[in-house]
Amino acid sequence: GIQVEQSPPDLILQEGANSTLRCNFSDSVNNLQWFHQNPWGQLINLFYIPSGTKQNGRLSATTVATERYSLLYISSSQTTDSGVYFCAVEPGSSNTGKLIFGQGTTLQVKP
């Protein structure tokens, strides 16, 4: 089955710093989403981005489907950005909503 790898696994930033999180996937996809899980376990959908670039405030994401990777950019990080960031994909051959999640990047933003 499709493999989803995220890097780095852990990241510590000082408040105000910028960061880039990466998601590599091993096969074609028809759905790619980025999520943020806060320390209380709540998963928040950040982007639906199977291709192209999107921006939402301090966050932006780019997916290059032909090269099978996606990047999540966080600018001017804040302590509230702490948590785990997940990339999830649906294989191109599937149309059942079956998302395959990566292991996540755990981000800690220090004041």
Place this chain on the structure above:
Amino acid sequence: ETGVTQTPRHLVMGMTNKKSLKCEQHLGHNAMYWYKQSAKKPLELMFVYSLEERVENNSVPSRFSPECPNSSHLFLHLHTLQPEDSALYLCASSQDLGGSTDTQYFGPGTRLTVL
């Protein structure tokens, strides 16, 4: 987010108990999902329902039994669980299956501990 709610938020049960997890979505979506999140492991999809019909059963043991009485409610019935079933159980919903309508919105989860 309050679009997807889950109850209870925390549950402790013995291996011989029977309990149920409840999920309700207030978004008018047609698809609902159960995921399991164990420590140090990625989220694992368990079940997918679309218009109250199960479309995905991801090799889940029979001690987990889903029920979808309507498009707004999803249950996960639990019986004779094992300690390794302790995890965070997350419910999600999406407008439909496929394409941008498959953007999934998650509930807060039920933290389950099996003694």
